[in-house]
Amino acid sequence: MKILVKGAGDLATGIGWRLKRAGYRVWMTDLEVPTAVRRTVAFSRAIYEGEARVEGILSCRVSDMKEAEEAEKAGKIPVFADPEAEIRALWQPEVVVDGILAKKNLGTRMTDAPLVIGVGPGFTAGTDCHCVIETKRGHYLGRVIDKGSAIPNTGVPGNVGGYTVERLLRAADSGIFRPLAEIGDYVTEGQTVAFSGNVPVKAQISGIIRGLLQAGVPVTKGMKAGDIDARCERNHCFTISDKARAIGGGVLEAVSAWEHGVL
Template identity: 50%
Template sequence: MEIRVAVKGGGDLGTGAILRLHRAGFRVWVTELPQPLAIRRAVAVASAVYEGAISIEGHTARRVEDPEMFPLLWARGEIPVLVDPLGDSIRQLRPEVVVDAIMAKRNTGTAITDAPVVVALGPGFIAGVDCHAVVETARGHDLGRVYYQGSALPDTGIPGPIGGHDVLRVLRAPRAGRFRAIRRIGDRVEAGEIVAYVEEEPVRTAIAGVLRGILADGLEVVPGMKVGDVDPRAEVRHCFTVSDKAWAVGGGVLEAVLCLLRARGMLPWA
């Protein structure tokens, strides 16, 4: 039995869910914005929108222009990525499962009626109201936990600590304007170093480490917007592999999808 999953958003956390589902044999496609705002671009299927295709841990995600291409890519073992900000392909193809991995910290339009199984990541959703299950995305004891009633922890606005740093590891736009990076993902950087510009104003890192993620060039940003991420652990390999957090969230999504499909008698072993 073929079960199709539409995942809204191909950022780094969404990619953890996408790869878990893909590896488990689901027919996954990803809907994205015309200009995705993913920071950890080396491990985000959203990067296929810019690059045409991206390989992450042995799996290829490829941009397509039409849903008619989905079966061809699935037959090749690839993951289709479609620029579809309004979710037209979801309404057209009516998948068995919809996963909202947009990570907007609020519901931007997902409804519990979008599919027989609807799963959402992080705060902004109420299981049983907006969707059938919510997966916790906050670092800590409950990371990856599935809520079949209620909500994930509220957004604190403070990034989770990595290597002893939280707020300082995140790079933010100092002003509005066009973004331009001068360092690349995987580069080692020192505290105070310029890694990018917004118009003529520099973006400096407050700590030393490895540039784990940075926004795509040419995008328009607003003041305070996240544009990069420095990992003080300075392990270059971490920049190019899916994170522990993304795998944990992806595991929660896979559990929720399997449990809900089984409850609806939509699995062969249900």
């Protein structure tokens, strides 16, 4: 079965990783300049580095069908710089998963494939997709919704290590992003970890940098640029998160249920 995952950030990577491990054919798309902060566990990194390995699975940037098929034969996940997912019309997958996590639908339609899955807020099962996967941390994370929508976006990030909004790094001004630290580094509260334009971006808490935009990304003031984890488990920076695994499991459940005619 051919499955196209729109988006290749850390949560979409959790989806693609689980589907690939389950034996499905997986192709992915993302922006020409990806903005995933958890880059070490995002297949989108392949777009600017050529390849990206996440927990034993390798992805690589491709530009056309031939390159994608060759990558597949080599056991890799093909990743296209294709924000509109135009490859869908050529490849004609049985399943389309919108894992962009934009908190709104950017153009996915229920007619895009025999099975269309929307991930997170912004989708309504039965209207613009066949089912929705819950992305809010908590009791319902990863749940497959076949009627209705996911819990609306609250604007407050999930609690990690006792912190919510404090753990995020946001661009202090519009301009080019210039990191001074790397993912996996320990930083202290008040430390300058990057510049956005010419304005310093400072840590609000002490901990390990779990996510940080790559150098040279154009940012706008207030844009999410990084993530600090107060739990200080460095290994967490380089492995798929519990949230991404749960969401990936929900997508895998939906695909399998549809495949067996029970969805």
